Amino acid sequence: MTDKCFKCGHILNPGEYTCQVCGQNDMEDYRTIRNYVRSYPNSNAMQIANATGISVSKILRYIRDGSLTVVDNHPRRGR
Template sequence: MKDFCMKCGSEMSPGEYTCKVCGQNDMDEYRLIRNYVRSFPNSNAIQIANATGISVSKILRYIRDGSLTVVDSHTRRGR
């Protein structure tokens, strides 16, 4: 039995969530976000989306699933 990619609908190996192409696209977008945040650590989701072209909803999904961490800059400074 074949499974189908949740994103593009193409056939893929059973038990996977996305096909290899969509999985690679996700990884590329994640790396772009991560690199941007490393350069601009106080950015919010809207700023990241505007700079990278990746949707706010996808950025928030990375935060929800724990791939990206939100740090309160006031807490880091001891305020």
């Protein structure tokens, strides 16, 4: 069985899950998100998506896989 890129369908080398083009695009999106969050650290996924044009689902995928970290900068009161 031939492995294909899960994004575009290109045939892959063994052990890869995205082709080189999709992988590069993914890295560019990650950098864009990271740079935005550095400038606007209290942004939520919807704000990031609206500002960068990158989908909320992709932003949440980066959070789920550990590429991006969520930090709670709002201490809880009244405990």
